[in-house]
Each structure stands twice: as C-alpha cells, then as structure tokens.
Amino acid sequence: MDNTSDTAPGPARPHAMARTVLLYLGLVGIPALGVAAILRAGHSITPPISVGGRWAIETDAASAAAVPDLASAADGSAPTLVIVQSGVRLAMNLGESGLATSTARLDGNRLTAALAKGGTAQLALDGTVTKASGSPRLTGELRRLDCSSCPGVDFSAERVAGPHG
Amino acid sequence: MHAVLTLLLQIGVILAASRLVGLAFRRIQQPQVMGEMVAGILLGPSFLGWIAPGVSASLFPAATLPALGALSQTGLVVFMFLVGVELDPKLLRGRGEAALVTSHASIVAPFFLGSLLALYLYPRLSDESVHFAGFALFMGAAMSVTAFPVLARILTERNLLRTKVGAVTIACAAVDDVTAWCILAAVVTLVRTEAAPGELALTLGGSALFAVGMLFVVRPLVARIEVYYRNRGRVLSQDMIALLLLLMIASAWTTERLGIHALFGAFLMGAILPKDGQFVRDLTAKLEDLTVVFLLPVFFAFTGLRTRIGLIQGADMWMQCGLILAVAVAGKLGGSAIAARATGLSWREAGALGTLMNTRGLMELVILTIGLDLGIISPALFVMMVLMAIATTFMTTPLLEWIYPSRLIREESEAAESKADAVLIPVSLPSAGPELLRVATALAPKPESVVYALHLMRASEQSLLDGHREAGRSEIEALAPLLDAAKSRGIDVHPLSFVSRDPGDDIVSVAHTKGASLVLMGWHKPVLSQSILSGTVHAVMRDARCDVAVYVQRHYGPWRRVLVPYLGGVHDRGALELARRLAKGGGVIGATPGVDATDRHVTILHVVPPDRPEDAERAGLSAAASAFRADQLELKVIEARSPLDAAVAEAKRGYDLVIVGVSEEWGLEPRMFAGEHERLAAESPASLLIVRKYRRPGDKTEILSAASLRADTPAPSTAA
Numbered sequence: 032m033d034n035t036s037d038t039a040p041g042p043a044r045p046h047a048m049a050r051t052v053l054l055y056l057g058l059v060g061i062p063a064l065g066v067a068a069i070l071r072a073g074h075s076i077t078p079p080i081s082v083g084g085r086w087a088i089e090t091d092a093a094s095a096a097a098v099p100d101l102a103s104a105a106d107g108s109a110p111t112l113v114i115v116q117s118g119v120r121l122a123m124n125l126g127e128s129g130l131a132t133s134t135a136r137l138d139g140n141r142l143t144a145a146l147a148k149g150g151t152a153q154l155a156l157d158g159t160v161t162k163a164s165g166s167p168r169l170t171g172e173l174r175r176l177d178c179s180s181c182p183g184v185d186f187s188a189e190r191v192a193g194p195h196g
Numbered sequence: 197m198h199a200v201l202t203l204l205l206q207i208g209v210i211l212a213a214s215r216l217v218g219l220a221f222r223r224i225q226q227p228q229v230m231g232e233m234v235a236g237i238l239l240g241p242s243f244l245g246w247i248a249p250g251v252s253a254s255l256f257p258a259a260t261l262p263a264l265g266a267l268s269q270t271g272l273v274v275f276m277f278l279v280g281v282e283l284d285p286k287l288l289r290g291r292g293e294a295a296l297v298t299s300h301a302s303i304v305a306p307f308f309l310g311s312l313l314a315l316y317l318y319p320r321l322s323d324e325s326v327h328f329a330g331f332a333l334f335m336g337a338a339m340s341v342t343a344f345p346v347l348a349r350i351l352t353e354r355n356l357l358r359t360k361v362g363a364v365t366i367a368c369a370a371v372d373d374v375t376a377w378c379i380l381a382a383v384v385t386l387v388r389t390e391a392a393p394g395e396l397a398l399t400l401g402g403s404a405l406f407a408v409g410m411l412f413v414v415r416p417l418v419a420r421i422e423v424y425y426r427n428r429g430r431v432l433s434q435d436m437i438a439l440l441l442l443l444m445i446a447s448a449w450t451t452e453r454l455g456i457h458a459l460f461g462a463f464l465m466g467a468i469l470p471k472d473g474q475f476v477r478d479l480t481a482k483l484e485d486l487t488v489v490f491l492l493p494v495f496f497a498f499t500g501l502r503t504r505i506g507l508i509q510g511a512d513m514w515m516q517c518g519l520i521l522a523v524a525v526a527g528k529l530g531g532s533a534i535a536a537r538a539t540g541l542s543w544r545e546a547g548a549l550g551t552l553m554n555t556r557g558l559m560e561l562v563i564l565t566i567g568l569d570l571g572i573i574s575p576a577l578f579v580m581m582v583l584m585a586i587a588t589t590f591m592t593t594p595l596l597e598w599i600y601p602s603r604l605i606r607e608e609s610e611a612a613e614s615k616a617d618a619v620l621i622p623v624s625l626p627s628a629g630p631e632l633l634r635v636a637t638a639l640a641p642k643p644e645s646v647v648y649a650l651h652l653m654r655a656s657e658q659s660l661l662d663g664h665r666e667a668g669r670s671e672i673e674a675l676a677p678l679l680d681a682a683k684s685r686g687i688d689v690h691p692l693s694f695v696s697r698d699p700g701d702d703i704v705s706v707a708h709t710k711g712a713s714l715v716l717m718g719w720h721k722p723v724l725s726q727s728i729l730s731g732t733v734h735a736v737m738r739d740a741r742c743d744v745a746v747y748v749q750r751h752y753g754p755w756r757r758v759l760v761p762y763l764g765g766v767h768d769r770g771a772l773e774l775a776r777r778l779a780k781g782g783g784v785i786g787a788t789p790g791v792d793a794t795d796r797h798v799t800i801l802h803v804v805p806p807d808r809p810e811d812a813e814r815a816g817l818s819a820a821a822s823a824f825r826a827d828q829l830e831l832k833v834i835e836a837r838s839p840l841d842a843a844v845a846e847a848k849r850g851y852d853l854v855i856v857g858v859s860e861e862w863g864l865e866p867r868m869f870a871g872e873h874e875r876l877a878a879e880s881p882a883s884l885l886i887v888r889k890y891r892r893p894g895d896k897t898e899i900l901s902a903a904s905l906r907a908d909t910p911a912p913s914t915a916a
Contacts, residue, residue: 051297051539058301058535062308066336069311073328076318081325083574115507117576118321122507134509194325194571 079137082160083116083194086169089187098154098173098184101125112169112188123156130154142169145176152176158186166190202260207267207494209255213239214493225593229346229492229558233586236496242505256501268498271491272562273462277444278480278487279345280466283370298535299368302553303340303375305531306524310339313523317516321577330387334572337379338564338581339527343557343589344373350552350592354605361545361600364536365552372553377463380563381456387570388455399455406450407464415468418443422470425478430698432478440469440479457566474701492558499561499582502568507576517580524584525591529554548600555592560585618646620712621678622703622736628718628749629678635747635885636716637687639774647682647689648710649675650703652696700735707740715744737858737888743770748877748884755852758798759882761843767857770889772800775855779829798829801846803839840875847880855885 088110090101101110115122121135123144133152135144140161146154158171167190174183214232221231238244245252256264314332322331347369356362385403389396421439425432444465451461469479508517533550537543564581567573573581619636623629629649636647651674675691682689696702707715717733737744760775762768779798836842839861847854856876858864863875864886877884 054297054535054538055300058297058531058538059304062301062304065308066304066311066332069308069315070329070332073315073318073332076315076328078319078326078328079323081323083323083325115575116323117507117574118317118319118323120321120507120509120513120576122504122575 079116079119080140080160080162080167081116081194082121082137082142082167082169082190083114084190085192086112086114086188087191088112089189090184093184098175101173101184101186111191116194125154142171158188199260199263202257203263203267206256206260206264206497207490210235210239210493210497211490214496225597226590227346227349227557227593230586230589232493232496233499233558233561233589235493236498236500237503237505237582237586238500239497240500240503242500242503246506261498261501264494264498264501267491268495269458271487271495272565273444273448273458274483274487275492275495275558276459276562277448277462277466278483279373280463281469281476281479282345282348283373283467284471285467295364295367295371297539298364298532298549299371301535302342302368302528302532303372305535306339306527307336307379309523309527309531310336313339313520316519317577320516321574321580323574326387326572327390330383330390330572333379333383333386334567337376337383338560338567339524340372340379341376341556341559341563342369342372342528342553343555343559344369345559346557346589347552347555350555350596354596354602356605359605360541361548361552364541365549368532368549368553373559374467376559376563377460380566381460383572384457384566384570385455387572395455402454403451403456406454406461410447410464410468414443414447414465418468419470422472422475425475426472430474430478432475432482437479437482459562459566474698474705495565496561499565502575503579503582504575505579505583507579513576513580517583520580521584521587524556524588525554528556528588544600544604548596551592551595551599554588556585557589560588617641618648618710618712620648620650620703620707620710620715622650622652622699622715622717623675623678624651624718626674626677629675630681631749632716632718632747633678633681633685633687633689636714637685638778639714639716639745641713641777645713646710647687648706648712649678649682649689649691650706651675651691651693652699652702653693698735700732700739703732703736704739704741707736707742713742715740715742717744717746719746719748740890742890744888744890745774746884746886748886750881751852751883753852755883756797757851758853758855759843759847759851760798760800760855761839761846761862761876762800762802763839763859763861764802765857765859765861766891767859767887767889769857771855771857771885771887773889774885774887775800776829778855799846799851800829800831801843802831802833803836803842804833805837806835844876844879847876847882851880851882853883853885854880855887858886858888 088101090110110126112126113124116137119137121132121137121142121144123132123135123146124130125146130146130148130153133145133147133150135142135156140159142156142158142160144156145152146156153176155174155176156171157174158169161168161170169188169190171186172183173186175181213235217235217238218228218231221234222228239256241252244255311332314328314335317335318328318331348366350356351362351366356365381403385396385399389399418440421436425436444462447461447465448458449461451464452458469476508514529550531550532553533543533546536546536549541549561582564573564578564585568575568578617640619640621629621632621636623632633647633649640647675693679689679691692706694702703715703717706712715736717736719733733746755778758775758778760768760771762772775798834842834846840863843854843856843862854876856862856864864877877886
C-alpha cells in the first residue's frame with residue numbers, strides 16, 4: 032500500500048547523483064572559490080584613511096576672534112569637530128555652533144569641507160591629516176565664506192575619540 | 197523631563213507608531229513587521245527629525261538613547277532566543293538533493309556577489325580601520341541572510357507550506373539562517389580579534405569549548421526540563437520559564453564575553469532546546485507577544501534613529517545604493533531561483549522560491565546593527581543596506597503574487613492535500629490492531645495511501661530520567677499484532693510511538709503532520725463511561741483537520757450487509773463516501789474469500805418525514821440511484837417521524853456494519869462527557885462506524901447528485 036519512496040530505480044540513480052554533484056560543484060563550489068579569490072584580490076586595495084571620530088581643535092585667541100563660529104563652538108573649552116565617516120564621504124558637526132557639513136570630501140589625506148548653518152555655507156575647512164606616533168592630527172586652514180576680505184585662520188586638531196567611542 | 201518619563205513617552209510613541217504603520221501596511225497585503233520597520237525609520241532623523249527637528253530632539257534627546265538602546269538589545273536577545281527555539285532541526289536534514297543544492301547555492305551566490313561588491317565599495321564607503329577581509333565577509337553574510345520568521349509567516353498566510361515550493365523554501369531558509377549566523381560569528385570574531393590580536397586564542401578556544409558544552413552538557417539537561425514539563429501535564433510554570441530565561445542570559449553573557457556577540461548565545465540556547473511541538477508552542481506563546489509587540493518595535497525605532505538617509509548625498513551615492521539593491525536581488529533571488537530550476541523545479545516555482553528567499557526583513561537589520569556597532573560598515577553604508585532590507589522585504593508579496601498567483605497556490609495546495617491521503621490508526625489495545633488495519637485498508641482513499649499506526653504511551657510509563665528518546669522496542673511491541681497482520685498481507689505500515697499527556701491533541705498533531713485524510717480510531721468500553729464520542733474521541737473529532745471515523749466492533753468476520761442511515765448532512769455524506777469506498781473499491785466486501793458477490797449489499801436508508809415535500813436532497817438521491825446501483829449500493833427511502841427509530845429498527849434486520857455520520861438526529865454527537873444519547877450505538881447488533889466529515893474552509897454543502905458521484909469516484913482499492 033505504501034508507495035512513498037522517491038528512490039529512482041536501478042541505473043538512473045548513479046546518473047542523478049553525478050548530476051547533483053556536478054550541480055553542487057558549479058553552483059556552490061565555483062562561487063566559493065570566487066570568494067577566496069576576491070579576498071586575495073582585496074588585499075591590494077587601499078582604503079581611505081580613517082578620520083571619523085571627535086577632534087579637539089586647538090585655537091588661540093586671535094583665531095577665535097577671526098572665526099566667531101569657533102568661539103561659539105568652544106563653549107569655554109576647546110572646540111570639537113565631530114566627523115562621521117563613510118569612506119571618502121564625511122559628515123561633520125562643529126561643536127554646539129549648529130554648523131554642519133553641506134559638502135565634505137576626503138581625497139587621500141586631504142580633507143575639504145564647507146560648513147553651513149540654516150542652508151547657508153559659512154565656513155570652509157581645508158586640512159591635511161598626518162599620522163605621527165600617537166593620535167592622528169589634522170592641520171589646515173579655516174576661512175569664513177561670508178566674508179571675502181577676512182583672512183583664513185590656521186588650525187590644528189587632535190583626534191580624541193575614534194568613530195566608535 | 198525625568199529620564200523615566202522620557203523613556204515611557206518614547207516607548208508609548210514607538211508602540212503607537214508601529215501599530216498604526218503596521219496596520220496600514222497590512223491593508224496593502226504587507227507583513228506587520230514591514231510596517232514596524234518603516235515606523236522606526238519615520239521616527240528617526242530621516243523623517244521626524246527632518247520635518248520637526250524640535251519635536252524629535254525633545255522626544256529622543258541624545259542623553260536618553262543609551263537606555264533605549266539597552267531595551268532594544270534586550271529585546272533582540274529574547275527575539276533571537278525565540279528564533280532558536282522555533283528552529284526545527286528536522287528542516288536542516290533529509291530534504292533531498294534539490295533542497296541541499298538550492299539551500300547552499302542560495303547562500304553562496306549572494307555571498308559571492310556581496311564579496312565582489314565589496315571590491316567596489318571598500319575604497320568608497322569604508323576606511324582603513326576595517327580590514328578588507330572582514331568587510332567583504334560581512335557584506336557576503338549580510339547579502340546571504342533570509343528573514344526566516346517573516347518567510348515562515350508568509351508561507352503560512354499564503355498556504356504555501358504544503359506545496360513543493362513551500363517545503364523546499366522553508367528547508368533552504370532554515371539552512372540559510374543557521375549558516376548566516378555561523379558566518380557572521382566568524383566575521384565578528386575576525387574583526388574583534390584584528391582589533392585585539394591577543395584575544396584570538398581566548399575567543400576561538402572559548403567558543404569551541406562553549407559550543408561543545410552547550411551541545412553535550414546543557415542540551416541533555418534542558419531535555420530533562422521538557423520531560424518534566426510533559427510529566428507535569430504539559431504545564432509550563434513560571435519557575436520553568438525563569439530557569440530557561442536564566443540559561444538564555446548565561447549563554448548570551450558568555451558569547452558576549454568571549455568576543456562573539458550576545459545574540460549568538462541566545463540563539464544557540466534556543467536552538468538546543470527540545471523541539472516537542474507543544475513545549476515550543478507553550479514557550480513561544482509565553483514570550484512571543486511581549487517580545488514582538490513591545491520590545492521589537494523599540495529595536496526598530498532605535499535602528500531608525502541611527503538611519504540618517506541624509507548621509508546618502510549625490511547621484512553617485514544613490515547609484516551605489518541602487519547597486520547594492522541590484523546585487524542583493526540578483527544574488528539571493530537570482531541565485532536561489534537558478535539553483536532551484538537546475539534541480540528540477542519549474543521556472544515559476546523557482547521564481548517563487550527565489551522571491552521568498554530574498555525576504556530579508558528583521559534579520560537583516562539585526563546583522564546590520566552588529567556591523568555598525570563593530571564599525572565594520574560605515575553609517576552611510578548602513579543606511580543603504582537598511583533601505584535594501586526594506587525594499588527586498590516590501591517587494592516579496594507583490595512579486596510573489598505576480599510570479600505565483602494565489603489561485604495557483606490554492607490549486608497546488610489542494611493537489612498536495614489530495615495526494616497526501618494517509619490514514620492514521622491510533623491503537624490503544626494491541627489486540628484491536630489487526631481489525632483496525634482491515635478497516636483502514638478498506639477505507640483508504642487511494643491504493644497508494646500511506647498507513648500510520650500510532651501508539652501513545654501514558655506519561656507515567658516514562659520516568660524523568662529516561663529523557664528524550666525515540667520509540668523503542670517495547671513501544672513497537674504494542675503495535676506488533678497490527679504490524680504482523682500488515683506483513684502477512686504485504687501492506688507497508690509506518691509505526692509511530694511516543695509518550696503523551698494529551699492523546700487527543702497528539703493524535704490531531706500527528707494527523708496534521710503526516711497529511712492524514714482519515715483518522716480511524718477503535719473503541720473499547722472505558723472503565724468510567726459508556727459513551728463512545730467523549731474523551732479523546734471527542735477531542736480528535738473536534739480538532740482534527742481531516743475526516744475521523746470511530747469503529748465499534750460487534751460483528752466478527754466479513755461484512756455482507758452494510759447499512760448507511762442518511763438524512764443529508766455533511767457527516768452523512770462522509771459516511772456515504774466511505775460506504776462507497778467499501779463497495780466500489782471491492783475492499784472488504786468484494787475481496788473477502790468465500791463471500792458470494794451476489795450476497796452483499798450496501799443499503800442507503802434515506803429517512804424522510806412523512807409530511808415533508810419532495811426536496812432537492814431527495815431529488816438528488818433519486819437521480820443518483822443508477823450511479824448507486826453501479827457501485828452496488830441500494831437506495832431505500834422510508835418515511836418516518838423519528839429518523840433514529842427508523843435507523844435503529846433497520847439496523848436490527850441482519851446488518852453486519854452500520855456506517856453513520858455524527859449528528860443530533862442519530863443521537864451521535866461528540867461531547868466532552870457522556871450523555872443520554874448514542875441509542876443507535878447501544879441497540880444496533882451490527883458493528884458501527886461513526887464518521888465525522890471534515891469541512892475545509894470554503895467547502896460548500898452540495899446537494900448529492902449523479903454528477904458529483906461521478907466526479908469523486910475513487911480508484912479501486914487493492915486492500916484485501
């Protein structure tokens with residue numbers, strides 16, 4: 032009465048098994064080898080440098096006077112620049128100033144950004160990341176975009192926290 | 197605002213939003229979880245923070261997010277424990293070569309494409325803090341994942357589970373689930389030990405030791421909890437739940453401490469729990485609602501708060517987002533479909549399987565959260581992957597409806613049901629087995645119908661220390677007379693036996709699992725009750741999703757004369773159907789040696805009230821009379837005020853067997869407790885077969901006609 036076995040009779044069975052093995056090799060084995068090849072190839076790719084995290088900007092009184100946003104970002108202490116990095120794309124916030132990136136890009140170790148408030152670009156940042164011993168440093172120039180006659184201000188910043196804390 | 201007040205307000209808003217958006221999505225045939233995922237995004241900076249930044253800032257101040265995050269992680273730990281609990285290891289093995297190749301290909305293909313995509317994305321969306329190997333493997337794992345819980349729900353809702361596509365899909369999804377988590381554990385270990393190379397030995401050695409301990413020490417211990425549960429009458433006490441939750445927390449803590457992730461420990465603890473159906477149902481029922489309704493929406497909202505769609509800027513980033521979606525669909529849907537097609541499914545079936553496997557849903561969000569927390573993926577890539585998860589989950593239902601319309605699913609499901617047609621014989625008294633087998637083979641809907649013989653042991657027969665074990669020799673001995681009879685008649689019978697606290701529930705469960713279209717139960721006089729249709733019989737007749745027949749043996753030897761009292765109800769039709777199987781199939785009557793073919797009759801006794809005019813049922817019976825005669829059925833119409841009196845009187849006229857449907861008119865109704873009825877059973881000298889016909893949802897009661905008789909004519913039975 033029971034006729035539920037799905038075993039194929041006689042000679043068809045080895046043929047089906049061979050077909051399954053071939054299918055397995057083609058659909059599973061070859062892509063798996065491909066993954067191994069990709070992992071090998073990926074070693075030669077150079078990713079963008081890591082700039083994400085919290086940076087403490089070192090300023091002097093003259094700089095702060097020249098760039099009022101730095102002073103408002105500082106809130107009495109060293110102003111901080113928070114960078115959220117996604118590869119070469121960056122999102123920045125300058126302390127509590129309300130300034131956030133409108134555009135920012137990482138090209139090699141050069142970082143350029145325009146910081147805006149309320150849709151109006153107000154501050155341009157052009158810096159270079161260097162890695163000596165210890166924490167990376169960002170050095171460069173801040174320039175007011177709403178004042179063409181105002182001179183740029185040199186700045187230096189040290190990363191005090193990485194992207195995950 | 198006070199921190200607790202803020203947290204309560206946050207949870208309230210999250211719950212309300214998730215239910216409302218979930219409701220809206222259900223109205224467009226999307227799963228509830230889809231709406232909850234979208235609700236989370238809406239509460240985050242991408243929507244609420246964009247249209248009402250002030251409200252967003254006051255509702256979700258940064259200082260309160262750690263508390264929300266902790267609640268969210270707790271919810272995930274419990275959820276992953278439940279995913280493990282519901283993981284059925286049977287799905288991972290023995291599903292044939294097609295499922296093996298398809299399931300592995302459905303992992304490797306998207307994994308390969310995800311890794312390939314990593315070559316392009318790594319220099320653009322990652323940075324030097326992540327090694328390429330970790331990034332590529334994570335992208336592969338994230339592309340490979342399938343949302344098993346969502347998929348299982350879609351399969352159930354669309355009645356796909358019993359189709360070929362459903363069976364292969366659920367097996368593949370289970371394999372994918374386990375494999376993806378194993379790969380992810382390896383990736384997390386790799387990434388974490390890259391950051392702290394000294395901990396590699398601790399992580400690898402500790403993980404191996406932990407896995408061995410869970411499988412060979414904890415698993416046997418928790419098996420005893422399940423035995424204790426069964427012996428306590430299947431009551432899951434609060435103490436037992438607390439113990440299981442403590443074990444879950446210990447396991448999650450250990451894996452987190454080892455440097456893998458707490459979620460793996462919770463999942464593994466759930467996965468090693470015993471898989472007794474009732475135990476799993478009870479445990480999930482206790483934990484699932486709180487987790488799914490309360491804690492998971494918090495996780496979705498927390499994920500939404502971290503999803504800033506604004507991070508995707510410019511056409512090139514949106515193109516990258518599109519590329520991720522395309523690769524995800526090509527790898528999972530395309531890879532699964534091609535593998536399924538290559539292993540023998542039709543293009544339509546393969547497309548449906550690929551579409552279902554492409555559902556990523558919540559599981560993808562869990563994996564992405566781990567990736568973001570560990571810094572494997574950047575925030576912008578996280579957003580792109582979240583959008584991909586939402587898009588692939590959203591597209592499942594409409595794409596499935598397009599590829600595999602509900603109408604086709606229904607037809608295939610019905611075909612699968614009609615193919616099943618197994619007969620289940622619960623055997624209580626060993627000596628009754630051979631006679632029940634004789635009846636079962638005569639009533640089997642098809643020659644190829646599978647017969648299952650089930651013996652349930654009382655829980656008290658098993659000690660707590662026996663643990664979880666398969667049916668052994670002593671249990672099969674109870675079925676020995678039946679199996680001997682089957683062997684002598686060349687019938688293949690599948691024996692089943694296990695400990696049962698609730699035989700009614702277990703018989704129903706086995707009947708459903710084995711695809712039985714008929715449960716045939718024997719009846720012997722119990723100690724306390726005279727009633728046939730009470731106790732276990734009542735429970736089976738109430739709950740079984742197939743026909744149920746109870747055989748009361750009074751006559752020994754072949755049946756020459758069979759009576760079918762008939763009033764026209766659905767169960768009477770069920771009785772008539774079985775009588776026709778006996779007569780037309782030649783089953784017991786026709787094949788009995790020494791019985792003259794002319795000396796056998798099946799009499800349909802149609803009882804009509806004397807004052808009732810000719811009705812459609814009566815007209816249908818008259819019209820079908822010639823078809824009855826061809827099947828050796830004789831139609832006898834009598835007028836009587838009391839159908840029961842007429843049937844009892846007729847049954848006393850030398851019949852060997854009376855086949856009757858359950859109904860109030862015959863005094864035969866399933867009841868919890870015995871009552872003052874069953875007169876037909878008490879006064880009939882013939883053997884009795886009481887039939888309860890199962891009405892599937894959507895079945896209509898039709899008037900009996902010659903056409904309907906021709907349509908459902910069964911194939912000749914080979915049973916002797």
